[in-house]
Amino acid sequence: MNNGEIKLSAEVERALHAGTPVVALESTIIAHGMPYPQNLQCALEVEAIVYENGATPATVAVIDGVPCVGLDREDLEKLATLPPEQVRKCSRRDLPVSIALGECAATTVASTMILAKQANVQVFVTGGIGGVHRGAYDGEDPSLDVSADLVELGQTNMAVVCAGVKSILDIGRTLEFLETQGVTVVTYGQDKFPAFLTASSDWDSPIRLDDTQEIASVIHASNNVVGLQSGSLIAVPNPEPLDQAVHDEALAQVLQEAADAKITGKALTPFLLKRLNEVTQGSSLEANVALVKNNARIGAEIAVKLNSLRR
Ligand code: PSU
Numbered sequence: 314m315n316n317g318e319i320k321l322s323a324e325v326e327r328a329l330h331a332g333t334p335v336v337a338l339e340s341t342i343i344a345h346g347m348p349y350p351q352n353l354q355c356a357l358e359v360e361a362i363v364y365e366n367g368a369t370p371a372t373v374a375v376i377d378g379v380p381c382v383g384l385d386r387e388d389l390e391k392l393a394t395l396p397p398e399q400v401r402k403c404s405r406r407d408l409p410v411s412i413a414l415g416e417c418a419a420t421t422v423a424s425t426m427i428l429a430k431q432a433n434v435q436v437f438v439t440g441g442i443g444g445v446h447r448g449a450y451d452g453e454d455p456s457l458d459v460s461a462d463l464v465e466l467g468q469t470n471m472a473v474v475c476a477g478v479k480s481i482l483d484i485g486r487t488l489e490f491l492e493t494q495g496v497t498v499v500t501y502g503q504d505k506f507p508a509f510l511t512a513s514s515d516w517d518s519p520i521r522l523d524d525t526q527e528i529a530s531v532i533h534a535s536n537n538v539v540g541l542q543s544g545s546l547i548a549v550p551n552p553e554p555l556d557q558a559v560h561d562e563a564l565a566q567v568l569q570e571a572a573d574a575k576i577t578g579k580a581l582t583p584f585l586l587k588r589l590n591e592v593t594q595g596s597s598l599e600a601n602v603a604l605v606k607n608n609a610r611i612g613a614e615i616a617v618k619l620n621s622l623r624r
């Protein structure tokens with residue numbers, strides 16, 4: 314695929330041409346991570362926050378077989394309102410399929426990184442990345458469920474801003490895997506690595522930085538001094554976390570439900586998020602929206618500072 318085959322929105326094309334900062338956003342969170350209408354509202358608010366903080370938002374998806382970096386309102390609405398089963402959750406392996414078959418597909422962290430990189434975008438904001446699932450390496454019959462996001466971070470140069478790794482995953486093994494892949498992992502403003510819905514996990518972050526200027530300098534050094542072709546992960550603690558006790562109880566319940574219903578593979582994360590939202594009566598969704606909006610603000614700030622280092 315070359316750049317000519319990726320469709321850029323007019324705003325993104327203008328920003329890239331002018332050399333102003335652009336922030337990529339993923340679309341699985343819209344089609345599979347949140348229910349309608351909160352998904353559309355969140356997507357629009359996140360784009361507005363990126364603009365307010367000095368960068369141009371570029372939501373990534375495949376629309377009728379065309380890989381897009383920057384969506385218009387109509388495409389965003391389509392992704393948000395189509396029944397999730399009609400929108401492929403499109404990771405690296407699925408990208409060629411969705412393009413060849415002319416599908417509408419929502420890009421995960423892995424495939425958003427690929428398309429954003431092709432478009433020369435350097436910073437990407439999401440909610441949570443995929444990780445090593447609990448039980449991936451355990452027991453007599455390990456599932457080997459390790460997200461392609463982690464491998465992508467090891468091989469595609471992109472600064473990914475997230476709120477850490479969901480507590481439904483095996484956070485310790487996820488951090489080990491990222492180390493093996495050579496991914497620079499930084500937590501903003503605290504020692505512990507954050508756990509998506511909750512602000513903190515039991516695991517220490519490999520690196521802590523308290524200043525977005527320093528974070529931009531790290532990304533700049535990775536890209537322009539050592540020329541690493543791997544990505545970096547910036548973890549930002551959720552500013553409006555879910556109550557820990559509510560979280561722990563709900564999590565235990567939905568993990569058991571998933572095991573009982575034998576839900577596995579790419580269906581697992583959407584199932585767990587949906588059930589968590591139902592069990593917590595909307596509190597987990599509120600925490601999810603809050604963290605994505607916060608990440609958009611910090612991510613745009615990093616993109617602006619990184620952009621001025623390039624000059
Ligand atoms: N975590 C969330 N919400 C999401 C996802 C992760 O809290 O919507 C999505 C992201 O797009 C991520 C993908 O890239 O799930 C990972 O899926 P898998 O574990 O199947 O690779």
Ligand code: MN
Nearest residue numbers: 458459460578
């Ligand atoms: Mn998986």
